Amino acid sequence: MLRAEPVRATRRIRTAPEWAILERELFAQQDRAWRVFADRYTEGDGRLVFRDRLGVGLDGRDGVDDFYEPFFNWPTLYLLGGSSDLLDASLRHWRGVTNQLTEMGMLVDGYERGYDWFHQGESMVLFYALCLALPEDTDLKQLAARFADLYLPAGPNYDAEHRVIQAPHNGAAGPRWGFIDGEKYFPWSLPLRPYGLPLDWIGVSSFDELVDDPGKARRYGQIMWDRMGRGDVLANLAATGLATNAYLYSGDPAYKDWVLEYVGAWQDRLAGREVIPDNAGLHGEVGEHLDGRWYGGHYGWAWPHGIESVGSSAIVGAVNATLLSGDRGYLDLARNPLDAVLKQAEYRSLADMGTLTKRWLRHLDPERPTLTIPQRHNDSGWFDYNVMPTQLPIALWHFSRDTGDAERIERLREGSDWDWNAVHDQRNKDEGGHEEPWYEFLARRNPNFPEKMLRSALAISTARLETIENDPIDPAVGPDALDIHHWQNINPVVTEALLQLTTGSPQVLYNGGLTHLHLRYFDADARRPGLPEAVAALVSDIDPDHTVVDLVNLGDEPRSLLVQAGSFNEHALQTVAVDANPPRPVHHQLLVDLPPQSEVRLTLTMSLHARTPANQSPWEL
Structure with a gap:
C-alpha cells in the first residue's frame, strides 16, 4: 500500500530551463539509440550476432563479461525514465546472452564457470540493474539467491573455517585453480605487455623472455599457479555484491551474515598494517603463497592495475557491509588503499606517468606537472604513477557523505594542474570520466555544468550512432573481423549525465558495484x-x-x-x-x-x- x-x-513555467529541454532531448535520443544498436547487433532472442566461439584462446576462460557489457546501462536508463519497452529489451538481451554463453560452455546453470572478480564484476552490473528494476520478478529473485549461494559457507567457493574464497578464479564450478585450463604456462597475451610481469622476483626479467621461450613460459606458469592461482585475493570482495543483492530481494539474514563475515576477514587482514594486503593463502594467512608478501595477488597491488582494482574492490565490499549493517566502521577498509597511495603522492608530468593514462589525455597539459599517486607496489616499492582514479574517492564520498572523504577529494583538486570544470566529449566503456566537473557543480563552483554535460552526452551518443550506421564489420563473421570488445566500445546508451543530474549520483562502480542512487x-x-x-x-x-x-x-x-x-x-x-x-x-x-x-x-x-x-x-x- x-x-x-x-x-x-x-x-507556471515562464521560460523553460535549457537544462530541462536538453535532458528530455537526451531521453528521446536514447530511445532511438538502443533500438539502432539492437537492430544492428542482436538476434531475435536477444543474443549478440556472433558465429564463433569463446573459450578457444590462450586462457580459455575470458570473454563472458564482454558479452554482457554492451547492455550494462540499459536497465539503468529505464530506471531513470527510459521507454517502457526498454526493460523488456534489457531482460531479453540478458537472457539471450546467457543462453548464448551457455551454449559455448562458458556458464554453468546460468552463471560464470570460473573467472576473476575484476571481470565477473563487469558481468554482474547488468544483472544487478535488472534486479533493481524488477523487484517483483520471481525468476530474478531465485537466480539472485542461487548465484549468491555459490559463495555462502555451504557453497563450493568459500572455506568458512579460514574465511577465504579459495581461488582468484571462482564461480559456478567452484574454485577454478590457476589461470588456464590444461597445461600450465604463462597465459597472457601481448596487449598486457605494458603492465610487465605479475611476479617480479622469480628470475625472469622481461615479458619477451616468456613469449620467446615456451619452456620458460611453462615453468613460469607453474610458479604462477602455485603462487597466484590459489588462495584468496582482495578482488574477491566484489563477490559480496551477489549476497547483498540476494539480501535486498529476500531479507534472508544468511546473506547479510556472510557479507559481514567475509568483509570482516579482510578487516582482520588489514589490522596492524599500513596498507591493506591483496592476498591470503588457503589457510587465511597473508602472503602464505608469496613468501610473506602482502602484495602480489591476482588483480592486486603489483599486477596489472593496482589501485584501479584494489580500490574498487575495497569500496564495493565496504559499502555492501555498511549498507547491510549500518556500521560505518567498515568504510575504513575502503579508505585505506586511497590514503596509502596518497601518502606517496608526487607531482609529475604526463611523460613521467605509467599505465592507464588514456583517461587523462584530454585533461593534462604535457608540460605541466600535476599531483599523481603510485598505482602499484612490488619488491621495488611503489611505482607506476598516474592521476588518482577520481571515481573511487567520489564514489566513497557519495555513499558516506563524510567530511573526511570530502577533504580527500579537495586535496586531489588542489593538487591538480588541470581544469576540474571542463566537460570533455569522452567515453570509456564504464561510461565514467566526468566525476570532477559534477563534483564542482555540487560544490557551487561550476554553475553551467548541467547544460555542458547534457550537450556532451548528446554528442557522444550521436557519434556512437553514426559509428553504428557506418560500421563496415559483419558481426557474424567472428573474431578475425570482430573484436568482442567492439559492441561495448560503441554502445550508444549514455546514463552518466542522467544519473548525476536527475538523481544526484555518480556512475556505478563498473567492477561489481550496485547502483546507489541518492534520489x-x-x-x-x-x-x-x-x-x-x-x-x-x-x-x-x-x-x-x-x-x-x-x-x-x-x-x-x-x-x-x-x-x-x-x-x-x-x-x-x-x-x-x-x-x-x-x-x-x-x-x-x-x-x-x-x-x-x-x-x-x-x-x-x-x-x-x-x-x-x-x-x-x-x-x-
Missing part, C-alpha cells in the same frame, strides 16, 4: 520506475543536511511522480520545503503533482542509511 505525502507545483523517482500514474514523460529533474545539492531538486513538467498533461530517498529506500525523508515555503514533515515517500507547464523546487532533509534497505516496489510498501 502506497503511503506518500503529496505536494503540488504551483509555479529515485517513480511515475505514479504509470506505476513504473523513472521520471514521467516530459518531466525533467535537476539535483543541485546533496549536502548531508539537505538536498535540493528542481522538477519541471515541460508537457501539456499533468504528471505525478513519487520521490524516494535511496535506491533501496534506505534513507529516511524527514522534511520538505516547497519553493520558498517553510518545511513540513514527511513521514515516508513524497508524491509530487506537476500540472502542465509547471515547475517546483524541493528542499529535502533526510537521515542517511536510517532504514533497512530492501529491493521493493513502492506500491508494496
Whole structure:
C-alpha cells in the first residue's frame, strides 16, 4: 500500500530551463539509440550476432563479461525514465546472452564457470540493474539467491573455517585453480605487455623472455599457479555484491551474515598494517603463497592495475557491509588503499606517468606537472604513477557523505594542474570520466555544468550512432573481423549525465558495484520506475543536511511522480520545503503533482542509511 505525502507545483513555467529541454532531448535520443544498436547487433532472442566461439584462446576462460557489457546501462536508463519497452529489451538481451554463453560452455546453470572478480564484476552490473528494476520478478529473485549461494559457507567457493574464497578464479564450478585450463604456462597475451610481469622476483626479467621461450613460459606458469592461482585475493570482495543483492530481494539474514563475515576477514587482514594486503593463502594467512608478501595477488597491488582494482574492490565490499549493517566502521577498509597511495603522492608530468593514462589525455597539459599517486607496489616499492582514479574517492564520498572523504577529494583538486570544470566529449566503456566537473557543480563552483554535460552526452551518443550506421564489420563473421570488445566500445546508451543530474549520483562502480542512487523517482500514474514523460529533474545539492531538486513538467498533461530517498529506500525523508515555503514533515515517500507547464523546487532533509534497505516496489510498501 502506497503511503506518500503529496505536494503540488504551483509555479507556471515562464521560460523553460535549457537544462530541462536538453535532458528530455537526451531521453528521446536514447530511445532511438538502443533500438539502432539492437537492430544492428542482436538476434531475435536477444543474443549478440556472433558465429564463433569463446573459450578457444590462450586462457580459455575470458570473454563472458564482454558479452554482457554492451547492455550494462540499459536497465539503468529505464530506471531513470527510459521507454517502457526498454526493460523488456534489457531482460531479453540478458537472457539471450546467457543462453548464448551457455551454449559455448562458458556458464554453468546460468552463471560464470570460473573467472576473476575484476571481470565477473563487469558481468554482474547488468544483472544487478535488472534486479533493481524488477523487484517483483520471481525468476530474478531465485537466480539472485542461487548465484549468491555459490559463495555462502555451504557453497563450493568459500572455506568458512579460514574465511577465504579459495581461488582468484571462482564461480559456478567452484574454485577454478590457476589461470588456464590444461597445461600450465604463462597465459597472457601481448596487449598486457605494458603492465610487465605479475611476479617480479622469480628470475625472469622481461615479458619477451616468456613469449620467446615456451619452456620458460611453462615453468613460469607453474610458479604462477602455485603462487597466484590459489588462495584468496582482495578482488574477491566484489563477490559480496551477489549476497547483498540476494539480501535486498529476500531479507534472508544468511546473506547479510556472510557479507559481514567475509568483509570482516579482510578487516582482520588489514589490522596492524599500513596498507591493506591483496592476498591470503588457503589457510587465511597473508602472503602464505608469496613468501610473506602482502602484495602480489591476482588483480592486486603489483599486477596489472593496482589501485584501479584494489580500490574498487575495497569500496564495493565496504559499502555492501555498511549498507547491510549500518556500521560505518567498515568504510575504513575502503579508505585505506586511497590514503596509502596518497601518502606517496608526487607531482609529475604526463611523460613521467605509467599505465592507464588514456583517461587523462584530454585533461593534462604535457608540460605541466600535476599531483599523481603510485598505482602499484612490488619488491621495488611503489611505482607506476598516474592521476588518482577520481571515481573511487567520489564514489566513497557519495555513499558516506563524510567530511573526511570530502577533504580527500579537495586535496586531489588542489593538487591538480588541470581544469576540474571542463566537460570533455569522452567515453570509456564504464561510461565514467566526468566525476570532477559534477563534483564542482555540487560544490557551487561550476554553475553551467548541467547544460555542458547534457550537450556532451548528446554528442557522444550521436557519434556512437553514426559509428553504428557506418560500421563496415559483419558481426557474424567472428573474431578475425570482430573484436568482442567492439559492441561495448560503441554502445550508444549514455546514463552518466542522467544519473548525476536527475538523481544526484555518480556512475556505478563498473567492477561489481550496485547502483546507489541518492534520489529515485517513480511515475505514479504509470506505476513504473523513472521520471514521467516530459518531466525533467535537476539535483543541485546533496549536502548531508539537505538536498535540493528542481522538477519541471515541460508537457501539456499533468504528471505525478513519487520521490524516494535511496535506491533501496534506505534513507529516511524527514522534511520538505516547497519553493520558498517553510518545511513540513514527511513521514515516508513524497508524491509530487506537476500540472502542465509547471515547475517546483524541493528542499529535502533526510537521515542517511536510517532504514533497512530492501529491493521493493513502492506500491508494496
